[in-house]
Amino acid sequence: xxxxxxxEYDGTGLVGWQRQDNGLSVQEVMETAAARLxxxxxxxxxxxxxxDAGVHAAGQVVRIDMPSHYTPRQIRDGxxxxxxxxxxxxLQAVPAPEGWNPRFSAIxxxxxxxxxxxxxxxxxxxxxxxxxxxxxxEIAMQEAARCLxxxxxxxxxxxxxxxxxxxxRTIDKLNVTRNGDRITLDxxxxxxxxxxxxxxxxxxxxxxxxxxxxxxxxxxxxxxNRAAAGPTAEPQGLTLMRVDYPLNxxx
Amino acid sequence: xxxxxxxEYDGTGLVGWQRQDNGLSVQEVMETAAARLxxxxxxxxxxxxxxDAGVHAAGQVVRIDMPSHYTPRQIRDGxxxxxxxxxxxxLQAVPAPEGWNPRFSAIxxxxxxxxxxxxxxxxxxxxxxxxxxxxxxEIAMQEAARCLxxxxxxxxxxxxxxxxxxxxRTIDKLNVTRNGDRITLDxxxxxxxxxxxxxxxxxxxxxxxxxxxxxxxxxxxxxxNRAAAGPTAEPQGLTLMRVDYPLNxxx
Numbered sequence: 001x002x003x004x005x006x007x008e009y010d011g012t013g014l015v016g017w018q019r020q021d022n023g024l025s026v027q028e029v030m031e032t033a034a035a036r037l038x039x040x041x042x043x044x045x046x047x048x049x050x051x052d053a054g055v056h057a058a059g060q061v062v063r064i065d066m067p068s069h070y071t072p073r074q075i076r077d078g079x080x081x082x083x084x085x086x087x088x089x090x091l092q093a094v095p096a097p098e099g100w101n102p103r104f105s106a107i108x109x110x111x112x113x114x115x116x117x118x119x120x121x122x123x124x125x126x127x128x129x130x131x132x133x134x135x136x137x138e139i140a141m142q143e144a145a146r147c148l149x150x151x152x153x154x155x156x157x158x159x160x161x162x163x164x165x166x167x168x169r170t171i172d173k174l175n176v177t178r179n180g181d182r183i184t185l186d187x188x189x190x191x192x193x194x195x196x197x198x199x200x201x202x203x204x205x206x207x208x209x210x211x212x213x214x215x216x217x218x219x220x221x222x223x224x225n226r227a228a229a230g231p232t233a234e235p236q237g238l239t240l241m242r243v244d245y246p247l248n249x250x251x
Numbered sequence: 252x253x254x255x256x257x258x259e260y261d262g263t264g265l266v267g268w269q270r271q272d273n274g275l276s277v278q279e280v281m282e283t284a285a286a287r288l289x290x291x292x293x294x295x296x297x298x299x300x301x302x303d304a305g306v307h308a309a310g311q312v313v314r315i316d317m318p319s320h321y322t323p324r325q326i327r328d329g330x331x332x333x334x335x336x337x338x339x340x341x342l343q344a345v346p347a348p349e350g351w352n353p354r355f356s357a358i359x360x361x362x363x364x365x366x367x368x369x370x371x372x373x374x375x376x377x378x379x380x381x382x383x384x385x386x387x388x389e390i391a392m393q394e395a396a397r398c399l400x401x402x403x404x405x406x407x408x409x410x411x412x413x414x415x416x417x418x419x420r421t422i423d424k425l426n427v428t429r430n431g432d433r434i435t436l437d438x439x440x441x442x443x444x445x446x447x448x449x450x451x452x453x454x455x456x457x458x459x460x461x462x463x464x465x466x467x468x469x470x471x472x473x474x475x476n477r478a479a480a481g482p483t484a485e486p487q488g489l490t491l492m493r494v495d496y497p498l499n500x501x502x
Contacts, residue, residue, distance in 0.1 A: 010375045056375055073370075080371055089371035119324075120331055120340035124261045124307055124379065124490075239375075 001068035002096035003075055004249050007060040010087035012127040012236065017050040017060075026051070026088055030062070033082035037075075038066055048102040048243040049109065052195075054235035056128065059091075059110075059242040061102045061249075092250045100245070108172070108244035111187045113201045113237050118181040129182070130201070130237035136208030138183050142176040144207040144214040145185075147221060148200060149174055154193055155224040157203070159232070162194035167224070169193060176204065183208075199226075201233035252319035253347035254326055255500050258311040261338035263378040263487065268301040268311075277302070277339055281313070284333035288326075289317060299353040299494040300360065303446075305486035307379065310342075310361075310493040312353045312500075343501045351496070359423070359495035362438045364452045364488050369432040380433070381452070381488035387459030389434050393427040395458040395465040396436075398472060399451060400425055405444055406475040408454070410483070413445035418475070420444060427455065434459075450477075452484035 007030070015023035019031075031042045048061040066075060075093035083089070116122050116129040117136045148157075148171050155167040173188040185204070187197050203220060206212045212230075220228045258281075266274035270282075282293045299312040317326060326344035334340070367373050367380040368387045399408075399422050406418040424439040436455070438448050454471060457463045463481075471479045 008371070008374045010377070058375065076370065084372075087374040087377055089374050091369065091371050118342065119327065120259070120342050121335075123259045123338040123340050124309065126261070126338055128375065 001066065002100070003064050003066050003072075004094050004096040004100065004102065005062040005064060005075070005079075005090050006092040006250050007057060007062050008089050008091055009057050009060065010127070011051060011054045011056045012087070014053065016053040016055065017047055023053075024086075026057075026060075029083055029086045029088050030064075030079065033079050034064060034066065036082045037070070037078045046102055048106050049192075049240055051238075051240055052198075052235050054127075056236075056239040058239055060240055061106070061243040061245075063096055063100070063102045094249055097247060097249070100249075102243070105245050106243050107190060107246055108242075109189060109192060109240070110242040110244075111192070111197045112239045112241050113185040113187065113197055113233065114239075115183040115185075115201070115205065115233075115237060116181060117178075117183050127236050128239075130205075130234045132205060132208075134209050136183060136205065137210065138176050138178040138208060140210070140214050141183070141204045141208040144212075144217040145174045145176055145200070145204055147218040152221055153224050154196060154221070156220045156226055156229045157196050157199040158193040158226060159195035159199070160226060164193055167193060169196070174200070195232050198233045198235065198238055199229055201237065203230035205233065206230045252317060253351070254315050254317050254323075255345050255347040255351065255353065256313045256315060256326070256330075256341050257343040257501050258308060258313050259340050259342055260308050260311065261378070262302060262305045262307045263338070265304065267304040267306065268298055274304075275337075277308075277311075280334055280337045280339050281315075281330065284330050285315060285317065287333045288321070288329045297353055299357050300443075300491055302489075302491055303449075303486050305378075307487075307490040309490055311491055312357070312494040312496075314347055314351070314353045345500055348498060348500070351500075353494070356496050357494050358441055358497055359493075360440060360443060360491070361493040361495075362443070362448045363490045363492050364436040364438065364448055364484065365490075366434040366436075366452070366456065366484075366488060367432060368429075368434050378487050379490075381456075381485045383456060383459075385460050387434060387456065388461065389427050389429040389459060391461070391465050392434070392455045392459040395463075395468040396425045396427055396451070396455055398469040403472055404475050405447060405472070407471045407477055407480045408447050408450040409444040409477060410446035410450070411477060415444055418444060420447070425451070446483050449484040449486065449489055450480055452488065454481035456484065457481045 044065040046063045151170040175186045295316040323344045402421040426437045
């Protein structure tokens with residue numbers, strides 16, 4: 001029986017969602033825990049989005065094939081028990097609708113990227129922010145970001161490793177706001193290319209520093225060439241906040 | 252020459268502000284770093300409030316005696332350089348006003364206590380919240396908290412180790428608010444007794460669980476007896492947010 005899980009994790013020290021040989025992944029921790037509830041067999045697990053090493057999730061969505069005799073609460077609490085002491089928690093478990101796929105059924109994804117913009121290194125939020133010491137002009141960043149909203153060919157903001165067939169994506173929202181020394185980029189769209197949000201952040205930071213004019217982002221977008229854009233922003237500032245489906249799966 | 256510093260730290264793994272034999276303190280890290288800028292001599296350091304082990308600070312205030320030939324920026328960056336890799340950062344350094352004392356000149360202190368109220372263990376904010384799995388009624392907690400506002404004898408909410416001469420304190424604000432599964436207690440006053448905010452949180456949690464009626468907090472307050480109150484809430488949910496003085500020291 002297929003279950004839909006909402007999962008939160010701190011990506012610090014993990015190699016990302018996907019199983020890899022060079023370190024511990026969210027997938028491996030979840031699969032190992034799930035096997036304990038599944039007669040020792042690792043069940044099939046599919047995710048809404050494969051987050052990179054160091055990237056966090058507040059509302060990752062996962063589909064897992066587990067016995068039907070469990071209650072939603074037993075699935076949630078059982079997985080959480082066996083995932084100790086890792087910083088990965090199942091927040092909710094619900095029976096998955098017929099034919100539902102966490103990745104392909106998703107209609108909306110919400111990401112947040114946080115820059116800590118001050119001279120002093122982060123303490124309380126270390127590992128959760130990109131530390132940029134040079135003062136950034138978030139008004140210029142917001143103005144520059146406007147051209148990214150809508151449907152475009154995002155080849156310039158796409159990792160070379162990206163496996164998507166098309167570079168065309170639609171950005172529904174890209175808000176840059178400052179609260180004290182924290183600058184937050186809220187980015188929403190149906191789906192994203194690999195490194196897309198981090199590449200937005202990396203280029204917008206150069207605008208914020210004044211090294212690029214606000215018009216540069218539109219120039220980069222039009223170039224359809226990864227080499228035209230700025231470097232990829234550090235992973236730990238990024239959090240996958242939420243994934244939406246046509247039906248509300250979770251309460 | 253006396254300098255005023257605004258300091259941020261993550262209290263995780265530290266024994267608190269004050270030097271102790273059983274582990275590393277904020278004071279020891281700061282003093283060791285300061286000695287590097289002071290011919291190897293540990294300078295005199297005084298703080299606005301001695302936070303406990305595991306308690307955080309977003310705006311701790313410290314007075315430090317350092318050579319006058321430094322610029323404010325050199326003090327800040329020099330201390331931060333030598334405090335690596337600890338999660339302690341000087342956010343600002345300014346020359347201290349004549350006769351100013353960080354503890355006795357303070358006229359207002361702002362604390363925040365965060366409860367993560369859900370079944371699943373914390374991940375991203377582990378070490379920054381008190382995890383309470385049982386659902387809490389924050390409306391009842393706010394109602395119960397109202398009697399704590401104003402000037403009272405807070406003996407019931409005072410640690411036995413508290414060294415203050417008088418148990419009389421004035422609470423200017425105590426707001427309980429919920430945002431999703433986070434319940435935040437914002438507490439403000441001129442000064443606080445030892446464990447006072449954590450003792451508020453510990454008793455209000457029992458009201459939130461429904462184990463105590465909202466009227467119980469007033470009963471406890473009137474008892475003037477620590478044994479009447481609930482247990483002390485865990486330290487890691489607490490952050491010293493800000494300390495105010497008659498003059499604005501920091502920008």
